[in-house]
Ligand SMILES: Nc1ncnc2c1ncn2[C@@H]1O[C@H](COP(=O)(O)OP(=O)(O)OP(=O)(O)O)[C@@H](O)[C@H]1O
């Protein structure tokens with residue numbers, strides 16, 4: 001299972017030759033996400049689960065991708081690795097050309113904080129904090145020491161999701177759809193390049209789901225890369241590319257149509 005070759009060999013990345021100043025073309029040529037021969041195994045012995053098996057996946061900056069599959073197929077495992085919340089058991093993951101396995105915890109935490117905005121099915125808001133203070137949190141971790149800057153950015157992010165008038169409300173005083181909008185504002189406030197959403201509409205009614213999906217569509221239209229994990233074909237249809245995970249394998253991949 002383990003691939004003894006280096007990531008660079010596996011991905012056939014040409015040796016970097018200095019051909020002058022770094023240009024926009026160089027940026028375009030580096031895929032945002034490259035996974036090759038990637039495995040994730042949980043447990044040992046008889047209880048071993050191969051949650052991801054030999055995954056090969058490339059995502060370009062600015063794509064809108066849905067990762068689809070049945071319960072237990074490996075979607076969340078894939079999201080955790082994509083989001084640098086977990087590391088693969090073997091294989092390669094290059095994020096913006098950097099080999100994630102070679103980064104230490106501090107560097108991984110910085111990537112999670114600055115480059116990726118997470119949206120989860122369960123919202124994961126802190127119940128004792130107002131919407132505004134929930135949205136401010138990632139800015140604190142990012143080292144934004146000016147309180148007025150944090151407050152200003154949090155309020156702008158809440159405005160962007162249509163909740164400017166709910167900034168002082170705690171999560172318990174908001175509807176499910178509103179709580180998820182606060183979570184999206186929290187994901188956006190650091191201006192990440194990538195939005196990673198795991199079943200973002202899983203706990204919402206039809207109308208609330210439509211609002212959240214139209215927000216995600218808008219974030220993509222503004223130039224962000226959006227990766228949406230879902231088992232719902234109607235939700236996946238919002239993306240421009242569908243990637244199907246089955247028994248831990250990326251089974252089919254349809255190019256943008
Ligand atoms: N921490 C863990 N320890 C052991 N097995 C795990 C662990 N996390 C996930 N698994 C197993 O790995 C497989 C993939 O799980 P994963 O959570 O990625 O599925 P999923 O596609 O997100 O499912 P769902 O749609 O239900 O959220 C499952 O068989 C699951 O039981």
Ligand SMILES: [Mg+2]
Pocket residue numbers: 075076077
């Ligand atoms: Mg899951």
